[in-house]
Amino acid sequence: MSLKIGRNDDCWCGSGLKYKKCHYNFDMKIESFAREGHEVPTHDLIKTPEEIEAIKESAKVNIAVLDYVAEHIREGITTEEIDQWVYNETVKRGAIPATLDYEGFPKSVCTSLNDEVCHGIPSDKVVLKDGDIINVDCSTILHGYFSDSSRMFCIGNVSEEKRRLVEITKQSLEVGLKEVKPWGFLGDMGQAINDFAKENGYSVVREIGGHGVGIEFHEEPWVSYVSKRGTEMLMVPGMMFTIEPMINMGKADIYEDEDNGWTIYTRDGKPSAQWEIQILITETGYEIISY
Numbered sequence: 001m002s003l004k005i006g007r008n009d010d011c012w013c014g015s016g017l018k019y020k021k022c023h024y025n026f027d028m029k030i031e032s033f034a035r036e037g038h039e040v041p042t043h044d045l046i047k048t049p050e051e052i053e054a055i056k057e058s059a060k061v062n063i064a065v066l067d068y069v070a071e072h073i074r075e076g077i078t079t080e081e082i083d084q085w086v087y088n089e090t091v092k093r094g095a096i097p098a099t100l101d102y103e104g105f106p107k108s109v110c111t112s113l114n115d116e117v118c119h120g121i122p123s124d125k126v127v128l129k130d131g132d133i134i135n136v137d138c139s140t141i142l143h144g145y146f147s148d149s150s151r152m153f154c155i156g157n158v159s160e161e162k163r164r165l166v167e168i169t170k171q172s173l174e175v176g177l178k179e180v181k182p183w184g185f186l187g188d189m190g191q192a193i194n195d196f197a198k199e200n201g202y203s204v205v206r207e208i209g210g211h212g213v214g215i216e217f218h219e220e221p222w223v224s225y226v227s228k229r230g231t232e233m234l235m236v237p238g239m240m241f242t243i244e245p246m247i248n249m250g251k252a253d254i255y256e257d258e259d260n261g262w263t264i265y266t267r268d269g270k271p272s273a274q275w276e277i278q279i280l281i282t283e284t285g286y287e288i289i290s291y
């Protein structure tokens with residue numbers, strides 16, 4: 001990749017510095033991993049400092065909207081009301097919900113209850129009831145920059161076993177983050193999350209994963225939680241992606257709603273939980289951008 005740029009040319013990152021003083025060593029290091037057969041990021045996945053600042057502004061809105069949901073969510077409301085909160089709280093901050101009209105998705109947020117794994121569609125017919133667990137997945141576009149995160153909420157008196165699923169899924173992010181560092185592999189993180197889920201008696205959804213995010217809603221790489229240590233894409237400073245494992249109380253198998261073409265359910269009808277954060281790989285580790 002570096003061969004196309006001369007050492008005295010301007011760096012590809014737009015810093016205005018000469019390539020040899022900027023990303024030359026960085027590219028050489030990436031190239032050495034590529035030569036060993038590893039999957040490595042292309043330049044367009046490396047965010048510039050300006051892009052990172054703009055994405056962080058988007059994430060401020062994303063976090064504020066989820067904070068609003070956290071304060072107001074309760075038994076007796078409909079998921080349609082959550083959709084309205086997300087729409088209103090997003091646009092009043094000058095942003096747009098990223099899911100609205102995304103590939104035909106009809107709403108401003110995903111609301112996934114109990115055995116719904118993800119991509120639940122808000123509806124005035126779905127009323128939150130005592131004992132439900134729900135994932136609210138919120139994604140935001142501000143000035144063209146994307147942020148994406150989701151949280152779980154327990155409604156009223158939630159059974160001990162469902163609470164534990166929600167808690168372990170949240171903890172799995174911490175477990176995965178311990179493996180996130182520059183020049184490591186996404187599979188290090190994926191395997192750590194998978195091992196942790198299994199140790200706790202749960203299974204991890206295979207078909208749906210996280211994704212690069214920031215300039216587009218869904219960028220490379222695809223982020224699996226059934227991957228193996230030392231495999232998948234090399235993590236390098238400037239990459240941004242989500243960590244969003246879906247952990248099932250029962251078996252890993254899932255199916256898609258035939259009628260709406262979106263919502264994913266557990267095959268065995270047992271509950272599923274998911275938390276999602278957006279992170280940036282830095283020179284020394286990572287930074288959490290949205291949560």
Ligand code: MF3
Pocket residue numbers: 099102105109110119137138139148149262
């Ligand atoms: N935040 C979700 C994700 O990226 C959005 C999925 S697209 C949707 O994982 F249309 F289903 F919302």
Ligand code: CO
Pocket residue numbers: 148149210211242244276
């Ligand atoms: Co996402």
